[in-house]
Amino acid sequence: MSPAHAAGDVQKTHRGGRYLDSSRDLILRDAALVLLAEVGYDRLTMDAVAARARAGKTTIYRRWPGKAELVLNCLKRVPEVPDTGSLWQDLRALAESITSAESQFGAQVTIGVVNALARDAELRRVFREKFIAPRMAGFRKVFERAVARGEMPDGHDLDLLARLFPALAIHQLLMSGELPDNRFAHQIMDEVVYPLATAPAARTGPYATAEEKPRDDGQQARARKAMS
Numbered sequence: 001m002s003p004a005h006a007a008g009d010v011q012k013t014h015r016g017g018r019y020l021d022s023s024r025d026l027i028l029r030d031a032a033l034v035l036l037a038e039v040g041y042d043r044l045t046m047d048a049v050a051a052r053a054r055a056g057k058t059t060i061y062r063r064w065p066g067k068a069e070l071v072l073n074c075l076k077r078v079p080e081v082p083d084t085g086s087l088w089q090d091l092r093a094l095a096e097s098i099t100s101a102e103s104q105f106g107a108q109v110t111i112g113v114v115n116a117l118a119r120d121a122e123l124r125r126v127f128r129e130k131f132i133a134p135r136m137a138g139f140r141k142v143f144e145r146a147v148a149r150g151e152m153p154d155g156h157d158l159d160l161l162a163r164l165f166p167a168l169a170i171h172q173l174l175m176s177g178e179l180p181d182n183r184f185a186h187q188i189m190d191e192v193v194y195p196l197a198t199a200p201a202a203r204t205g206p207y208a209t210a211e212e213k214p215r216d217d218g219q220q221a222r223a224r225k226a227m228s
Contacts, residue, residue, distance in 0.1 A: 026059055028053050029074045036109045039114040041071060041123070068126040071113060078134040087146035088194055094138055095165055095185035107179050114170060136162040143197060155201030164193050 021184045031052035064070040079097035139162035146152040169180045
């Protein structure tokens, strides 16, 4: 089964007042992925996808409003959020699910999309909303459960923690040219994310308490005036 077929189903969907045969979605995704591997994101066109899939352009636009949505629909596979009862096991399971799903797509294809982010504002927006945000939401849910169970202290910036794995995974892809695997996922969870999540929360401001704020008895003001 191709990656595109794994990303969808064959049920009919309803959009814009008419029924769409989602088996056509799979053919269009396959065509887009093949072209991505051949020419890259920048040179990919809806005309080329339509020709490869032997479909009309309107068939594509009924499903996706633009190239960015089509490509991200091919790549995105939102993993299920595990609930093992353990923060450490949840993090490992979620990271494994992400890396296993994305390993079905070639590194060349994924790197091509990531590299195009710097040049394409629309792709950045769709990538953030359709690819990064669902993965961050999964990690945030795991962290929220851990806080409720008492495995994590209150006060952590959960959104910051949730961004760690996606950011490091993309960095690994760009630096090595290879998609992160389960070994990478375990290492990041064990050595970075889990220790940070279970450590005492950092201060939320430059001073933990009012008593720690240095007093200004006028000396700093006088010094600034003398220097002016």
